Amino acid sequence: MIYLEDDYGDNISHFGAAIERQLINSGRIEQVIKELEKELSVSKLYNSDNYYS
Structure with a gap:
């Protein structure tokens, strides 16, 4: 979790949180x-039939 308090003195965390919030609100994360x-879903890695003969 990103702390938005200014105790750390780094504005990049605020910018990163704003970008992430915008991506969530725009639906990009869901997409x-x-x-x-x-x-x-088409990956054979998660198909249990590939592990048992």
């Missing part, structure tokens, strides 16, 4: 999650 779920 990336759906793309990854779609890609992983």
Whole structure:
């Protein structure tokens, strides 16, 4: 978690938090999650049939 208190004196954390918040609000994070779920659904790595004969 990013602390937004100014005790650390680094503005880059505030900028990173703002970018992340904007990505969440715009739906980009949800889009990336759906793309990854779609890609992983065709992966044979998570298919238990590949591990048992």
